[in-house]
Amino acid sequence: MEFYATLGGSCADRATLDGLFAAGMTGARLNLSHTTLQQCAPLLKEVYWPAAQKAGRQAHLIIDLQGPELRVGTLSAPIPLETGSQTVLGPGGIPIPPAALEAAQPGDRISLDDSALLVRVEEKRPEGLVCRVERGGTLQSRKSLAILGREVNTPTLTGADLDNLAQAKRFGVTHILQPFVRGADDIHTLRRAMAQAGLEQGKIMAKIENQRGLEKLDEIIEAADIICIARGDLGNSMPLWQLPSAQKRIARACRAAGKPFFVVTQLLWSMQERAVPTRAEVSDIYNAVLDGSCALMLTGETAAGSYPVEAMDYLVKTACQALTDLEKENEV
Numbered sequence: 001m002e003f004y005a006t007l008g009g010s011c012a013d014r015a016t017l018d019g020l021f022a023a024g025m026t027g028a029r030l031n032l033s034h035t036t037l038q039q040c041a042p043l044l045k046e047v048y049w050p051a052a053q054k055a056g057r058q059a060h061l062i063i064d065l066q067g068p069e070l071r072v073g074t075l076s077a078p079i080p081l082e083t084g085s086q087t088v089l090g091p092g093g094i095p096i097p098p099a100a101l102e103a104a105q106p107g108d109r110i111s112l113d114d115s116a117l118l119v120r121v122e123e124k125r126p127e128g129l130v131c132r133v134e135r136g137g138t139l140q141s142r143k144s145l146a147i148l149g150r151e152v153n154t155p156t157l158t159g160a161d162l163d164n165l166a167q168a169k170r171f172g173v174t175h176i177l178q179p180f181v182r183g184a185d186d187i188h189t190l191r192r193a194m195a196q197a198g199l200e201q202g203k204i205m206a207k208i209e210n211q212r213g214l215e216k217l218d219e220i221i222e223a224a225d226i227i228c229i230a231r232g233d234l235g236n237s238m239p240l241w242q243l244p245s246a247q248k249r250i251a252r253a254c255r256a257a258g259k260p261f262f263v264v265t266q267l268l269w270s271m272q273e274r275a276v277p278t279r280a281e282v283s284d285i286y287n288a289v290l291d292g293s294c295a296l297m298l299t300g301e302t303a304a305g306s307y308p309v310e311a312m313d314y315l316v317k318t319a320c321q322a323l324t325d326l327e328k329e330n331e332v
C-alpha cells in the first residue's frame with residue numbers, strides 16, 4: 001500500500017522528510033495550484049530525493065495539476081470575511097477567475113475553501129460580484145471556489161500545467177493527479193501532453209471531484225490508471241451527508257472494474273492542530289483500507305499542519321492494522 005504526504009511549508013526540511021519516510025511514507029504530492037516545479041527545485045533535488053534515497057525507498061513523486069479547478073487568486077494577506085457582511089468578488093475586490101465572474105448570477109451561492117466559507121451573490125456590477133457572506137471565516141490565497149449548482153467551462157490543462165509537465169521528467173515525477181476530470185477526453189488530452197513531455201511511463205490518477213466526474217465514472221475508470229476519490233471538492237458538489245455514499249459507490253465501481261483507487265482529504269484533519277487524531281478519523285482510515293483503497297494521501301495535515309510526522313505515523317499504523325485484520329480474516 002502507498003502512503004503519500006502533500007509537500008508544503010510544514011514538511012519542507014530534511015528532518016521532517018526523514019521523519020515522514022521513517023513513519024512509512026512512500027511518496028509525496030506537490031500541489032501545483034500553490035507552487036511550481038521550478039520553485040520547488042531546491043526542495044526536490046536537495047531535500048526530498050536525498051531523504052528518499054537515505055530511506056532506501058523507490059519513492060513516488062506526484063504532481064497535482066491545476067486543471068479546470070476554480071480558485072481564488074493570490075491575496076497579499078488573508079482576508080477576514082464576517083458573516084452577514086458584504087464583500088466583492090472580482091476586479092474591484094477579491095480576485096477570482098474571469099470564467100467564474102462571467103458564470104455567476106445573482107442568487108447563486110459560492111463556496112470558498114472547500115465550503116469552509118459561503119457567500120451569496122446579490123448583484124453583478126462592473127467591479128465584480130457583490131456578495132453577502134453567509135458563512136464567514138478567514139480567506140487565504142488560492143483557496144478553492146465553486147459556484148454551487150453551476151458548471152463553468154474551463155480548459156483541461158492550464159498554461160502552467162503545460163509548463164510543469166514539460167519540467168516533470170527531470171524532477172523525477174512518477175504520477176500525475178488530474179483534477180476535475182469530466183470524462184475520458186480529459187484523460188486522453190493529458191496523456192497526449194504527457195507523451196509530448198516524454199512522460200509516457202507516468203501514471204494518471206484521475207480525481208473524481210464533481211457531479212460530472214460521477215456521471216462519467218465508467219469511462220473515466222476505463223481511461224485512467226488509478227482513481228482518486230477526492231473528497232474535498234467532491235464534498236462541495238453535494239450535501240455533505242451524501243459524500244460517504246458517493247465514496248462507497250466509486251470504490252464499488254473501481255473494485256468491479258479491477259481499477260486501483262485511493263481515498264484522500266481530511267483523513268486526519270484535526271491533526272493539523274492536535275498531536276492525536278479523533279476516533280472518527282482513525283475509523284475512516286481503517287474503513288478506507290477495508291474497502292480496498294490502494295493508497296492514502298494526507299493533504300493539509302503535512303503541507304500546513306503542526307504535526308506532519310505524527311499524522312503520517314497514525315495513517316500508516318491504522319492502515320497496517322486494517323491490512324493485518326484483513327489478512328487474518330482471509331486465513332479463516
Ligand SMILES: Nc1ncnc2c1ncn2[C@@H]1O[C@H](COP(=O)(O)OP(=O)(O)OP(=O)(O)O)[C@@H](O)[C@H]1O
Nearest residue numbers: 006007008009031034035143144232299300303304
Ligand atoms: N506547496 C505548498 N506551499 C504552500 N502551502 C501549501 C502548499 N501545498 C498546500 N499548501 C497549503 O495546504 C493547504 C491544503 O493543501 P491541499 O493540497 O489540500 O490544498 P487545496 O487548496 O485544498 O487544494 P486541493 O483541492 O487540490 O486539495 C492548501 O490550501 C495550502 O494552504
Ligand SMILES: CC(=O)C(=O)O
Nearest residue numbers: 230231232233264265
Ligand atoms: C485533494 C483534492 O483535490 C480534494 O480532495 O478535492
